[in-house]
Amino acid sequence: MFSLGVMILLIHVSFAAVIVGLYEGKKGDYRQGRARQPESVRSFKAFYIYLHIATPIIVVMSCLGYDRLALYSHPAVMMIGTTISALGVAIFVGAKMRIGEEFAPCNDAYLPRDVIRDGVYKHVRHPIYAAFILFFLGIAITTANPITLLNWLVLGAYYVRSARFEEKALLEKFPVYEKYSKSTGRFIPRIVQSKND
Template sequence: MKLENNDFIFVLVQFVLFFVYVIDVKIVSIGWLPFINRIGLFTFVLGVLIVLVALLQLNKNLSPFPTPKLNSKLVKTGLYKFIRHPLYAGILYVVFGYGLYIGSIFKLIVATTIYILFYFKTKYEEEKLLEFFDEYKAYKVATGRFFPKKILINCFKNILV
């Protein structure tokens, strides 16, 4: 498919946010309880692993742009069996995890902004994927955007019951 202006805008904003995230701004830093640092470190490491696995599983289908590449295949195995966008999910784990680990309110704010960007970027990407792959509609229903759907459903069932 042909790349559109939105593809370039999403990627540009994404890279600007990544750049802003790595800037060392110490506006407000919080001294968390030690277990929050450990949760942040665990989340960060988990995110790195998810990113690496997702990159390997995407292989030739990898593109920074939301519009699918011309000869791409819909990946529905591995992490993609449970999550539609594990690469974005892994990046979110990394940025939130690191922000928690170092206690940086600034990084957590930027991470939240990255989450909002990824939400809209995936929404746009999924419109393109629905046009490109006939089986995407069923795949979308069966899987979660950033988290496995079954885990989320079970969590909310336990909370509500």
């Protein structure tokens, strides 16, 4: 019989497999026929590699009960964190399926051919960033490890900065982006619409 920790570990492994499969499994060259974004967060690539090494180790240690840095260990809190991670995975899958070949990693940003304004993008301008923020928040809650909390904060800062660069470039290339940005939230759906809409 599996313990709760092993079950949560297996769930997070499956989440990671879905994300990596969609994130890395792009067909063709996403750069082809697209203009490079003038500014992007190139240093993100090193942090991204670090996350791929540190996070699985911490998740395994936490779920199997070997994490000495964990601030707490409670099954209900672990399940809440896992649920938040699941929400992040679901948002990522929906966004990635909609954006398709227009996807480009934030550290090697290329402008899309058009502004996508339907699907999950109807509500949020950067759903893939929001998905990863939720996913790693869930991991931070599940593991209760200060390192994963710090990783989540740094990841959030990278995504805020990257979103600002992207939005500046999109405003210059697509005049319609200004109206779109007033009707949608950056990472969280906008509840109250702008008076100009």
